[in-house]
Amino acid sequence: MTQSKHSLFADHAYLPEGWRRHVLLEWDADGNLTAVTPDTTTVPAGVPKAAGPVLPGMPNLHSHAFQRAMAGLTEYRAASGSGATDNFWSWRELMYRFAARITPEGLASVAQWLYIEMLKAGYTSVCEFHYVHHTPQGERYGYQAELAQRVVDAAAQSGIGMTMLPVLYQYSGFGAKPPREDQRRFINTPESLLDLLGTLRSARPESGALRYGLAPHSLRAVSADSLRTLLAGLDASAPIHIHIAEQTAEVDACVETEGARPVQWLLDRFDVDSRWCLVHATHVDASETLALAKSGAVAGLCLTTEANLGDGLFPAQEYLDARGRIGVGSDSHIGVDWRSELRLLEYGQRLTRRQRNVLACAEGAQSTRTTHVADRLFDASLEGGALATGRAVGALQAGRRADWLVLDADHSSIAEHAPNAWLSGVVFCEHGETPIRDVYTGGDKVVDNRRHRDEEGAYARYRVALAELLK
Numbered sequence: 001m002t003q004s005k006h007s008l009f010a011d012h013a014y015l016p017e018g019w020r021r022h023v024l025l026e027w028d029a030d031g032n033l034t035a036v037t038p039d040t041t042t043v044p045a046g047v048p049k050a051a052g053p054v055l056p057g058m059p060n061l062h063s064h065a066f067q068r069a070m071a072g073l074t075e076y077r078a079a080s081g082s083g084a085t086d087n088f089w090s091w092r093e094l095m096y097r098f099a100a101r102i103t104p105e106g107l108a109s110v111a112q113w114l115y116i117e118m119l120k121a122g123y124t125s126v127c128e129f130h131y132v133h134h135t136p137q138g139e140r141y142g143y144q145a146e147l148a149q150r151v152v153d154a155a156a157q158s159g160i161g162m163t164m165l166p167v168l169y170q171y172s173g174f175g176a177k178p179p180r181e182d183q184r185r186f187i188n189t190p191e192s193l194l195d196l197l198g199t200l201r202s203a204r205p206e207s208g209a210l211r212y213g214l215a216p217h218s219l220r221a222v223s224a225d226s227l228r229t230l231l232a233g234l235d236a237s238a239p240i241h242i243h244i245a246e247q248t249a250e251v252d253a254c255v256e257t258e259g260a261r262p263v264q265w266l267l268d269r270f271d272v273d274s275r276w277c278l279v280h281a282t283h284v285d286a287s288e289t290l291a292l293a294k295s296g297a298v299a300g301l302c303l304t305t306e307a308n309l310g311d312g313l314f315p316a317q318e319y320l321d322a323r324g325r326i327g328v329g330s331d332s333h334i335g336v337d338w339r340s341e342l343r344l345l346e347y348g349q350r351l352t353r354r355q356r357n358v359l360a361c362a363e364g365a366q367s368t369r370t371t372h373v374a375d376r377l378f379d380a381s382l383e384g385g386a387l388a389t390g391r392a393v394g395a396l397q398a399g400r401r402a403d404w405l406v407l408d409a410d411h412s413s414i415a416e417h418a419p420n421a422w423l424s425g426v427v428f429c430e431h432g433e434t435p436i437r438d439v440y441t442g443g444d445k446v447v448d449n450r451r452h453r454d455e456e457g458a459y460a461r462y463r464v465a466l467a468e469l470l471k
């Protein structure tokens with residue numbers, strides 16, 4: 001019967017109000033939840049049972065897919081001579097050399113493998129901040145959306161939900177500095193980028209699993225005028241993502257040329273609200289922190305990448321206390337695991353403040369939702385991450401996407417623990433294999449007992465692509 005095809009029974013599931021018992025999940029043929037019913041006394045015949053506790057899938061709000069192929073290859077001192085240091089900018093030189101070599105086929109293979117890794121880690125949606133648009137010579141491909149479409153198709157093949165954000169990269173620095181030669185694969189005008197988006201959108205129309213938005217790369221790569229033109233060409237509810245203040249050097253350059261810090265500059269000139277995701281809002285002063293929280297925009301935090309690149313620490317406690325929205329992303333993909341992102345978010349605070357449970361909220365503490373760090377950060381990242389995707393995801397609730405994870409209840413991080421300690425175990429314990437056993441997107445089981453349905457073939461293709469890139 002069709003009911004069993006589109007329903008699942010869970011002994012425990014994490015609903016918007018917290019852990020509930022005996023939950024019946026039902027969804028339609030398009031992959032959207034139609035009913036989520038706790039305290040179900042009689043399970044309808046033929047309905048399968050989840051292998052463990054069910055959590056909503058986590059959105060990954062920031063990804064540059066091709067950078068997955070560089071992970072682990074830049075962890076050495078490249079600069080020589082006394083006093084020379086490696087930093088974000090020296091890493092960027094290496095990244096540009098990699099970007100110069102990627103082919104459409106290579107990108108497809110790298111992206112598909114990356115998205116499989118994301119799904120296995122419990123990311124069920126990804127926002128792809130896609131900026132390599134042109135041939136290695138900097139010319140348009142015959143089919144102008146060639147590279148972006150490869151990424152969209154890789155997402156569809158893997159089963160992850162996608163928000164494709166074609167990136168406007170126009171200048172190499174504040175004051176409309178002309179682009180550098182090694183940025184030639186990225187460069188567009190607002191008009192040419194909107195044209196590319198239109199082409200892609202007609203070839204791959206939006207669906208429950210696919211949404212489009214736009215991403216001005218950073219304030220150093222666009223001007224106020226080009227940003228206005230770009231946003232005027234976007235539909236009124238589509239998501240907008242931007243790298244905002246990752247490096248102190250870009251904050252200094254913004255102050256020097258524009259007379260304001262990046263977050264302040266943006267908030268003063270544009271109607272920044274919950275459609276916006278400000279990625280790497282790392283360097284914000286006290287007034288920017290409060291203003292950003294008040295705007296309703298999502299701060300896109302990519303802790304493992306920010307740590308890897310030596311970016312700095314976002315003032316998470318002040319921002320969360322001001323009810324700011326957050327979400328997490330794996331960005332450069334040095335790690336692909338939302339559990340590490342949440343752990344590092346808290347650990348950065350612990351190490352600098354010499355305190356514990358910094359990002360928990362003691363105020364009005366009636367439940368584990370606020371007193372347990374993991375629960376608070378999980379809830380916040382689900383809500384903010386879902387907003388950043390522009391898709392109906394991030395909760396086990398009728399009308400949302402049928403995306404979830406099934407935990408292994410026998411895993412040593414949660415076995416014998418009460419349900420209110422499960423998220424703490426999942427986020428903070430690092431013991432053995434992942435506690436995430438199965439993963440569903442749009443109601444389809446894409447990961448079964450820690451194996452993705454296309455794992456072997458996709459990994460073989462990834463290795464071919466990587467070998468080619470490293471030749």
Ligand SMILES: [Zn+2]
Pocket residue numbers: 062064129243279331
């Ligand atoms: Zn980025």
